[in-house]
Amino acid sequence: MSIKDKVKMLLKEAELYKSQRLLKESKAKYLEAITLINTNDQIPNKESLISAISKKIDFLNTGITRWEQSASKPEVSPKVQDLIKKLFTADDSLGSEAVKALKSAITLAKFGQYKRAIKEFNNLVGVDQVAIPAAKNSLKCIIEIGSIEDALSQYYQWTKSDVLNEEKKLAIKNYLQEIMERQGVSIPIDVPGSKEEPTKKTVDEKHDHEDDDIIDITSIGIRFNHGPKKGDHVELDVSFQAGNVLSLIVSSNDKLLIESLKVGVRLDDMDFYSPIAIFKGSGVVETNTRIETGPKRGDYSLDIKIHSI
Amino acid sequence: MAIFNIQKREIECKIVYYGPGRCGKTTNLEYIFKAFKKQVTGEMVSVDTEGDSTLFFDFLPLGLGKIKGCDVRVQIFTVPGQQKYSSTRKLVLKGVDGIVFVADSLEVRREKNMLSLKDLQQNLKDYGLSITRVPLVMQYNKRDLANEGLPIMSVEQMERDLNRQLKVPSFQASAIRGAGVGNTLQECLKLTLVSLQRELKWSQ
Numbered sequence: 001m002s003i004k005d006k007v008k009m010l011l012k013e014a015e016l017y018k019s020q021r022l023l024k025e026s027k028a029k030y031l032e033a034i035t036l037i038n039t040n041d042q043i044p045n046k047e048s049l050i051s052a053i054s055k056k057i058d059f060l061n062t063g064i065t066r067w068e069q070s071a072s073k074p075e076v077s078p079k080v081q082d083l084i085k086k087l088f089t090a091d092d093s094l095g096s097e098a099v100k101a102l103k104s105a106i107t108l109a110k111f112g113q114y115k116r117a118i119k120e121f122n123n124l125v126g127v128d129q130v131a132i133p134a135a136k137n138s139l140k141c142i143i144e145i146g147s148i149e150d151a152l153s154q155y156y157q158w159t160k161s162d163v164l165n166e167e168k169k170l171a172i173k174n175y176l177q178e179i180m181e182r183q184g185v186s187i188p189i190d191v192p193g194s195k196e197e198p199t200k201k202t203v204d205e206k207h208d209h210e211d212d213d214i215i216d217i218t219s220i221g222i223r224f225n226h227g228p229k230k231g232d233h234v235e236l237d238v239s240f241q242a243g244n245v246l247s248l249i250v251s252s253n254d255k256l257l258i259e260s261l262k263v264g265v266r267l268d269d270m271d272f273y274s275p276i277a278i279f280k281g282s283g284v285v286e287t288n289t290r291i292e293t294g295p296k297r298g299d300y301s302l303d304i305k306i307h308s309i
Numbered sequence: 310m311a312i313f314n315i316q317k318r319e320i321e322c323k324i325v326y327y328g329p330g331r332c333g334k335t336t337n338l339e340y341i342f343k344a345f346k347k348q349v350t351g352e353m354v355s356v357d358t359e360g361d362s363t364l365f366f367d368f369l370p371l372g373l374g375k376i377k378g379c380d381v382r383v384q385i386f387t388v389p390g391q392q393k394y395s396s397t398r399k400l401v402l403k404g405v406d407g408i409v410f411v412a413d414s415l416e417v418r419r420e421k422n423m424l425s426l427k428d429l430q431q432n433l434k435d436y437g438l439s440i441t442r443v444p445l446v447m448q449y450n451k452r453d454l455a456n457e458g459l460p461i462m463s464v465e466q467m468e469r470d471l472n473r474q475l476k477v478p479s480f481q482a483s484a485i486r487g488a489g490v491g492n493t494l495q496e497c498l499k500l501t502l503v504s505l506q507r508e509l510k511w512s513q
Contacts (some may be wrong), residue, residue: 009458011461012458013458016454016457016458016459017417017459020415020454021331021333021362022331022417022418025415025417025418028417067362068393072393072394072396072397073396073397074364075355076364076365080354080365081355083354083368084365087368087384087404088400088401092369093403110396110400111365111397113401116329130413218403218436219436219437221437235437237310273435273436273437274501
């Protein structure tokens with residue numbers, strides 16, 4: 001094959017890759033063509049040919065840069081957001097409306113739809129059952145698209161409007177304080193309305209504080225070292241998470257597993273699967289209750305408290 | 310994770326098209342949407358970028374009618390293939406019942422295919438699933454590009470690269486022309502329903 005034909009072939013390949021939107025592959029072929037032209041004296045009009053190819057490379061570079069700089073999770077239309085909620089929120093026929101709303105707002109946040117998620121979390125801050133996780137998630141999202149100061153401002157809005165009681169204010173304050181410490185920000189946070197600013201942590205508060213560090217767990221793995229399932233490894237989906245307490249449903253068919261997870265049983269060898277990584281840790285079975293109503297009647301609802309992670 | 314409504318005798322399962330960016334996952338779905346009108350039960354939704362790449366997912370609902378006394382509905386998704394969308398890809402994969410891995414036949418995409426398969430294996434593992442057990446079908450797409458003069462890999466090489474250990478059913482395809490698309494989907498549905506039937510112990 002002559003040099004001229006080789007160059008023609010490379011340019012054709014580059015064009016075809018471009019038509020496939022394989023921009024980097026296209027650029028590589030154009031660069032190969034330029035190298036070949038440069039090293040050969042038989043090609044007429046070398047300069048103008050190289051200039052034309054360079055323009056094509058510039059065009060590709062613009063596309064590559066635009067692509068690389070584009071957000072990985074941009075805001076989409078409300079219609080698409082509704083679809084995301086519908087398609088990716090775990091079906092929970094047992095949960096209350098508030099829990100369902102919380103879960104669907106979490107789904108929006110996971111897909112980077114922070115503005116709407118914040119709106120939906122904030123609507124739930126006044127609902128007692130989900131107030132704390134809603135407020136924490138709202139603050140997380142605010143920090144994601146704004147700053148710690150924005151989160152603080154939101155916190156003070158809640159405290160002024162009395163939407164939260166003292167206990168909840170304190171829990172959220174502690175959560176925010178923890179985030180700030182991690183980021184090296186030192187702004188004192190007031191708890192408006194509280195008679196005394198706590199200076200020493202009680203044991204319970206300390207545990208609450210630890211709870212705040214728990215990330216979202218999607219499923220767990222349990223390796224049994226004793227009991228009827230000794231030697232087995234089981235994996236279960238988490239149906240709901242409140243701080244460091246994970247709620248799971250176990251089918252009534254799995255009698256041995258239900259027996260192995262009696263209240264108080266300590267699980268020393270656990271895997272906690274989060275969207276970002278797997279963590280090793282331990283936990284304790286807090287509740288093991290037979291479901292009496294609804295489509296999951298007969299199955300068992302279990303709460304496992306994370307002991308260490 | 311399939312949803313089985315015992316009272317209504319309805320099963321809803323999830324099929325995910327996985328693979329590297331620009332391999333033709335969306336093109337597969339577009340062809341299915343056009344060619345399987347009878348089974349399509351709603352609009353195809355594509356959430357894509359300005360550059361025509363899938364941003365979050367594509368979605369297509371299908372209804373397969375009654376199978377062993379159950380009304381079977383299928384939700385088909387594609388994942389965004391590019392590296393930067395890794396977290397979204399994992400979210401879309403959650404609860405999957407069957408997978409079509411679309412590999413790009415272009416030689417220049419060989420490494421991307423292997424990285425994407427590795428990524429699939431890791432994401433499944435994170436969800437407690439094994440790539441060797443999940444219903445999986447391989448599709449070697451863009452076979453038509455050989456006619457345009459672009460260097461493509463032989464099927465043997467792609468089998469060696471991607472399917473040597475898995476040994477799952479594989480199909481050659483040209484999704485843009487519809488070739489191989491139906492066969493791939495049918496095989497994936499077959500494997501998925503057999504697996505669900507075994508798992509859910511559903512019968513007439």
